[in-house]
Amino acid sequence: MMTEPMIAGLWTDTVSFFGVHAVAVVLLKIAVVLFALLGLVSYTVLAERRISAFIQDRLGPNRVGWFGLLQPVADSFKFLLKENVMPAHVNRIYYVLAPCIALAPALLTFIVIPFGNTLAGEPMVIANLNVGVLWMFSIASLGVYGIVLGGWASNSKYPFLGGIRSSAQMISYEISMGLSLIPVFMHVGSLNLTEIVNAQSHRWLFLHPNLFLAFLIFMISSFAETNRLPFDLPESEQELVGGYHTEYGSMKFALFFLAEYANMITASALMVTLFFGGWQVPFALPESLSHPVTWLAPFVFQPVGFVYILSFFLKMLLFLGVFIWIRWTLPRFRYDQLMNLGWKVFLPMALANVFVMGIWMALSV
Amino acid sequence: MNLLFYIFSGLMLLCAALVVANRHPVTSAMLLILVFFFMAGLFVLLEAFFLAVIQVLVYAGAVMVLFLFVMMLLDIRSSQIRRQNAPAMLAGLSVGFAFWVEFWLILRHSALPVGAPMNFDAGIRPIGKLLFSEFVLPFEITSLLLLAALVGVVLLSQKETR
Amino acid sequence: MGGTSFEYSYLLILVLLIGSIFFAVAPLVIARILGPKKESSIKNATYECGLVSKGDPWVQFKVQYYIFTLVFVIFDLETVFLFPWAVAFNALGAFAFVEMLIFIGILAGGLLYAWEKGVLEWR
Numbered sequence: 001m002m003t004e005p006m007i008a009g010l011w012t013d014t015v016s017f018f019g020v021h022a023v024a025v026v027l028l029k030i031a032v033v034l035f036a037l038l039g040l041v042s043y044t045v046l047a048e049r050r051i052s053a054f055i056q057d058r059l060g061p062n063r064v065g066w067f068g069l070l071q072p073v074a075d076s077f078k079f080l081l082k083e084n085v086m087p088a089h090v091n092r093i094y095y096v097l098a099p100c101i102a103l104a105p106a107l108l109t110f111i112v113i114p115f116g117n118t119l120a121g122e123p124m125v126i127a128n129l130n131v132g133v134l135w136m137f138s139i140a141s142l143g144v145y146g147i148v149l150g151g152w153a154s155n156s157k158y159p160f161l162g163g164i165r166s167s168a169q170m171i172s173y174e175i176s177m178g179l180s181l182i183p184v185f186m187h188v189g190s191l192n193l194t195e196i197v198n199a200q201s202h203r204w205l206f207l208h209p210n211l212f213l214a215f216l217i218f219m220i221s222s223f224a225e226t227n228r229l230p231f232d233l234p235e236s237e238q239e240l241v242g243g244y245h246t247e248y249g250s251m252k253f254a255l256f257f258l259a260e261y262a263n264m265i266t267a268s269a270l271m272v273t274l275f276f277g278g279w280q281v282p283f284a285l286p287e288s289l290s291h292p293v294t295w296l297a298p299f300v301f302q303p304v305g306f307v308y309i310l311s312f313f314l315k316m317l318l319f320l321g322v323f324i325w326i327r328w329t330l331p332r333f334r335y336d337q338l339m340n341l342g343w344k345v346f347l348p349m350a351l352a353n354v355f356v357m358g359i360w361m362a363l364s365v
Numbered sequence: 366m367n368l369l370f371y372i373f374s375g376l377m378l379l380c381a382a383l384v385v386a387n388r389h390p391v392t393s394a395m396l397l398i399l400v401f402f403f404m405a406g407l408f409v410l411l412e413a414f415f416l417a418v419i420q421v422l423v424y425a426g427a428v429m430v431l432f433l434f435v436m437m438l439l440d441i442r443s444s445q446i447r448r449q450n451a452p453a454m455l456a457g458l459s460v461g462f463a464f465w466v467e468f469w470l471i472l473r474h475s476a477l478p479v480g481a482p483m484n485f486d487a488g489i490r491p492i493g494k495l496l497f498s499e500f501v502l503p504f505e506i507t508s509l510l511l512l513a514a515l516v517g518v519v520l521l522s523q524k525e526t527r
Numbered sequence: 528m529g530g531t532s533f534e535y536s537y538l539l540i541l542v543l544l545i546g547s548i549f550f551a552v553a554p555l556v557i558a559r560i561l562g563p564k565k566e567s568s569i570k571n572a573t574y575e576c577g578l579v580s581k582g583d584p585w586v587q588f589k590v591q592y593y594i595f596t597l598v599f600v601i602f603d604l605e606t607v608f609l610f611p612w613a614v615a616f617n618a619l620g621a622f623a624f625v626e627m628l629i630f631i632g633i634l635a636g637g638l639l640y641a642w643e644k645g646v647l648e649w650r
Binding site for chain 3: 514
């Protein structure tokens with residue numbers, strides 16, 4: 001190992017162990033998922049605008065393209081062509097760095113989620129990590145830095161307050177989020193998301209009473225974690241102008257915006273994976289779907305693989321819909337109420353849930 | 366994996382040196398986060414994946430947030446950041462050197478096996494099993510340590526209200 | 528070279544890390560090239576709803592944010608200890624459950640104490 005040329009060794013080992021074909025497939029998977037994620041983010045923004053318009057009895061953006069379907073494209077060009085204002089009072093390095101720090105973790109968390117069973121024998125997950133859920137938690141916990149640095153680097157009152165508020169809120173709910181999932185891991189005995197999905201082939205986890213409580217705590221905490229209403233205190237337009245991104249414009253603002261929606265998508269995907277069976281379908285599929293399609297012969301695709309991906313995708317859209325629906329339904333919490341809910345309600349509740357789950361499992365053995 | 370080991374540890378040492386050399390606290394904090402990242406990379410190379418993730422989760426995701434909060438509380442402006450002065454630097458370097466010599470002497474005379482990699486399954490399940498069989502006492506003592514920290518927090522907040 | 532598939536997954540993550548940083552930086556670079564640049568003193572001023580900003584941008588904020596961060600670090604550590612326990616729960620048996628109860632009990636006692644002393648009260 002020491003004697004061979006090291007870079008060449010690493011590369012040839014990787015290729016010889018997995019084959020050129022496998023490396024190409026994996027790179028293709030990464031590219032497809034990252035682009036799909038970014039595409040989904042921009043269309044979630046459009047969906048949010050259309051649905052909020054529908055709820056408020058307005059029209060929403062409907063001019064660009066058919067039913068406004070090209071609006072995200074127009075938006076992205078607008079963001080690219082806007083003037084890059086860099087106010088004189090900001091800390092230049094961190095001002096530019098903060099949106100990047102916010103977006104990169106948001107993209108990285110998604111990769112451990114299995115979004116389908118297999119397609120042409122290839123598992124539909126980018127990185128099947130043994131510590132899957134912990135990976136998501138640890139990377140998501142870095143998103144705080146984007147917000148707190150953005151607020152601090154702006155060197156202005158409202159962003160500073162917004163950044164501080166938001167980071168305190170995010171860390172508070174991180175605890176209840178992590179604790180709420182402990183019963184799930186007790187039940188499944190693994191942190192690997194693929195194994196968690198496989199454990200749900202007979203019964204989706206939210207049907208278990210303890211795990212349903214876990215799901216509720218997790219869902220509400222994820223609203224707080226993604227800074228969405230009713231917990232959008234970091235932004236709270238009426239008191240902090242725009243919160244931590246008040247001083248941001250053009251593409252730098254867009255990155256914060258994209259990060260928020262990417263986090264929303266990841267949270268939805270995680271809820272589907274942990275509690276609602278992931279890519280599984282609740283009924284038996286017809287046998288014919290698992291025969292390979294002949295006209296796609298070189299790839300030996302089975303339609304059933306696509307059905308599973310579609311199932312995952314639809315469930316995820318359902319949760320995204322809930323995110324948007326809640327935003328236009330509930331009023332904002334006050335900050336003391338927010339902290340109370342996190343520390344005095346969810347934390348004890350999640351701890352008690354772990355305890356009850358332990359007793360339950362001990363008795364049911 | 367040797368190449369990655371040298372890259373990770375080299376970058377880690379570089380960042381660690383910059384943490385000390387840098388005069389701006391926030392930049393130092395960010396560099397320290399990078400140090401934790403490269404350390405997590407080293408854990409991955411040892412196949413201790415659980416430790417690697419915990420390293421990022423606890424140190425980069427929790428402890429450094431605390432550090433950053435302290436910096437925000439203190440209101441640091443670049444004009445107020447002190448210049449380096451020669452005596453302090455000299456003192457720091459000599460203490461550092463003394464520590465290094467001591468460390469080296471200890472390592473030289475220690476009975477620890479050098480170079481032989483331990484054959485240990487660092488998966489999350491084996492760690493769980495070990496933690497609750499062989500290492501129960503340290504584990505329970507950890508809870509007392511955390512309790513002491515919590516009591517300290519209570520004391521701090523009481524001081525603040527008085 | 529021991530090429531386990533998990534190790535391979537982590538190599539992938541290195542690739543992905545670079546990829547996601549690219550996706551975060553590239554739009555900024557493109558926007559910088561394409562966007563116009565017309566500076567003015569008004570644009571460069573601090574945004575405060577049209578009023579001229581008064582005083583220092585740094586504001587004194589509650590020390591409680593800091594207190595909550597301290598509590599957060601403590602409970603984050605507790606959660607970290609719960610993860611391996613939960614995963615190995617089936618294989619551990621009743622003794623480990625009691626051990627964890629003691630661990631959680633001590634910390635829950637601490638939480639109650641802090642609660643009683645009003646640390647968790649947002650003022």
